[in-house]
Amino acid sequence: MTIPATEWMSEIDDEPHLLEAYQGSLPRWCTGCGDNAILAAVQRLCRDEGLTPEKTVFVSGIGCSSRFPHYMRTYGFHGIHGRALPVAEGIKMARPDLHVFVNTGDGDCCSIGAAHWIHAIRYNMNMTVMLHDNHIYGLTKKQVSPTSPRGLRSNTTPRGAYLEPLNPLTVTLGVTNVSFVAQAVDWIPELLYDIISAAFHHKGLSFVRIIQRCPEYLPNLLDPWVQDPMRTLLLTHENGIQVSPGLAKVYKNQVRHDPSDLNKAREVASAEDPIPVGLLYWNPAVPCYDVIRQSPQLRTPDLIRAGLDSELDKFTIWPQDEPKRGQARPRARPS
Amino acid sequence: MNLEHLDLVTFHVTGSRPASGLDDVGKLTLKPALLAGYRDLTRLRYDYPLVLAAGETGEECLRSVSATIDDVLKQAAPGGLEGEALRKHTLRLEREIRSLVAQGAKATLRALWDRAAQDLASRTNEPVADNLSRARDALTVDGEVIDCDATAPAKLITHAWAADHRRKARAFLKDVNTLIVRLTDILRADYMKSSDARTADHLKASIGTSHADVFDFKALSRVLARTAVEGSLPETRRARINWALSVLKSQRFYPDPDCRPQGETRTEPLSFTFESGAAALAAFRERLPQMVELAKAISIAELEVENRYREAKHDPVFSHFDEGALGPKDLALFPSYLVCLRLRPGDGAQSASLVELLSTGLPVKVLVQIDDILEGATLAEGQFAFGVKSLRLATMAVGLNSVYVLQSSSSNLFQVRDRLIKGMAYPGPTLFSVYSGALLGAADTIPYLSAAAAMQSRAFPAFAYDPGAGPDWASRFAIDDNPQPDQDWPVQGFSYQDENRQRVAEDVAFTFVDFVACDGRHASHFARVPRARWNGAMIPVGEYLAHPPERVPERVPYLLMVDENDVLQRVIVDDRLILAARRCADMWHSLQELGGIHNSHARRLLEREKKRWDQEKERELAALRARPQPAPAARTPEAVPPAPAPAAEARAPEGAAPAPKPAAPAAAEAAEEKPSDDPYVETPRCTTCNECTQINPKMFAYNENKQAYIADPGAGTYRELVEAAESCQVSIIHPGKPRNQNEPGLEELIKRAEPFL
Ligand SMILES: Cc1ncc(C[n+]2csc(CCOP(=O)(O)OP(=O)(O)O)c2C)c(N)n1
């Protein structure tokens, strides 16, 4: 035997996983919801990359799309509204060995979580972020979102939305340290897969906006694009996405786009019809905060407890401060 | 030949001196002219003294004092005139340190600095103290300062070994500590799931005292009992983890991990420095079972923390885990064994056991220090056994193929520190063969000069053999640390004033003879020739050696030497020494060949190819000449047949584009696909929306990528097919033609199916 036993042993266990190995509980999304396509693509990716479920974590906020972690048989963190990214950053910092994915909605990311979004881009920590952009708050039953089209009648805008929608791509491309920005649509699963796969392989924060159908509340909104392939503009490049011959027969509207060109990426991002699909921007050289700030210190239970204690102590209300009856309670004491 | 010259020839041939006229150099204090400039080394800024920088790893663990002082000046002294005083004082301090060290002071750099600064301050009126203390603030390294003496090689090698040991320990402990923490985590997580962890008492203990009264732990315990997670660690897994933990925690190869719980007794780590190869080997063998156990524990721990241990697969392997299972990667985790030896004259048994030790392939780092290349014992037999023994050991080690070998004079060790560090890190055995220059009992020799001269003169050439550098000699073997490695002897410019006070410059080779001339024991091979008897038949040694030996000698080789007053002398050399020099050159040539310089195989190949090429050209020329000339005055030039193109031109150059073919007729557009009679789904475009599978899960199913296809067209009605096609948002379901012509409402369904055919 030329391979020493210890090396051979660490290899013999690599049995291939099936897609089913990544299926968590049964999705409760509406039939026809674009989230299903995203889930299928992600499960495929996990299988194809052979990711170990216990080394993989999906983090989300609140929304239909944020139910994603429940449907993956991996670790997951169904967080609080708008805070998927900070939770994911904490995980990455503490456990750099994990594959971190974030699933967030247009409401979750672009309205309540917008501040975290901007800073997460700038931190550029190694994770794959999927923005499920269905242009609506689905979970709260049709409330307008920052990406809803102007004039959309919703439960919160019965007279129609007043403002032009926010463009998540141009916002992201405007932030310092942006390193990977792509756009996919849920109805072209082949490209959806390719794009998420490229995002997964990028070292840094990869931001993928996925235009997603919500047949429940916006049944016909995206029909014109779904039905007319010419209204999708495929961005192709040897450093970006390549289109298979089969798909190229259907989607003939293509343009070569060099993902290293930031200005061009911004230009492409601001054109919304036809919908650009592919890799808009990629810069593998941007430093990652998780790497810069990686501590060589071993995370022993004692160290973790001491750190937590010192943080919590900043906010402890000590029993001796207990108010007398009728007095106001003391407020938390910041240190 | 005049009689005067005959004396010289007689000395050269026989080594016997006439009654008068040729002086015995043993009585004079002469040294080779090329070394004239090196009387007082403390005035020179060279590699020594060295600082064995404490706490550093890699090349940084060795610093020269002069480079360290340069760094200090770069940091502390402002540019230009402003920093001039500081620079001057610090350089004076450096010289002071050098002489302290030369006088035998043994201390750290900082301690020497302080002593030297005090001495300087007491001797001068200049305000040096202030400048020197400012410079000292910029001093970032410290460590023992060593001079190039008999102890230098062992100190330096031991220091480099310790640095490498520290590097290994750091990496090892980082990995092992992580494994310990993560294994402990698994046990702790399992405990938290147990009913023990949910008892009211345990819950109370985990909250701390301040708020304990606020909670009802009994109620909490009841709630938690209901939500208990099922399944605890299987007993075999727990036992395995506990075993691995205990082995990892009790290892003694490196110092204790920091994460060991307080109160547990600490054990002394094992020692890895040995007095002899046999002792190192014995220790290695004795520790082998512990190594095997530790390597096994690490492997198991690595699998366990990743949850990749499969009993069916791994149990059989680990139950037969023995020393044969250790691979180079496992061995590389463990410390290497250091053995420092001084080769004594006539110690043949020692070298034999050394070769045996090196051939085991174990990670031993052996320093063989040689203090005498010109061994006295063999001189009597009329043979200079210069360096033969030491060289033989090093070349024998090279012959073992898997030993890293570095040979160098101690004077050059700092220059080859990168190779030294590499040799330490090399996972297999390493031999450092070092000539110290410190001849035992010879008080007047300066080891640094002696060592440098040995390398310059090819008496002790430097070379390195790194088996890890590649598969062939070209990548493994290097002799480029030697001066002018492509020459027989390094040649240096030398200039002096002649009797007319004219400056004369000439190139002088530094040969083996120069090296021997430094050693008073061999004075009998030299005779000084008075200036009056110098003549044209006296030839410089370098030139003399460049030619084959003469059968009937007429010319006599001489060496340029200087006396104490730097007056140039010619010293003739006897033939025995010349013979030894020729043998030295011969050995050097072998090394050159191995190092790819003047390689005889390559030369022969080149010659053969050149000959073949010449012959071929010759033949071609002859063929051209033999061809009949074209008729001189052809009236119709068009009729002259074109001269046949030379063969080389007739062939199309490789990679040339083929001749353009007539344009193919434009490919007909692929015929429009005929609508299929059978139903089908464009599966790769399916978005997994569940519409069709909900209409009829037997008819529509998902493939391994979770995309829909028609699993069984007969499992449902045509109506279902058409409805599925209509509800599919990306319109990729094609219902085809109905199979059952009696299905009710078929006419209408066929109409509805039309857009999807
Ligand atoms: C702090 C907070 N504010 C408001 C809500 C109510 N809320 C739940 S989901 C949601 C919007 C979700 O929209 P989006 O992120 O687009 O997800 P989708 O359901 O469309 O996938 C809101 C406002 C909440 N859960 N928490």
Ligand code: SF4
């Ligand atoms: S409401 Fe919309 S977004 Fe939510 S599950 Fe249904 S279709 Fe999907």
Ligand SMILES: [Mg+2]
């Ligand atoms: Mg939404």
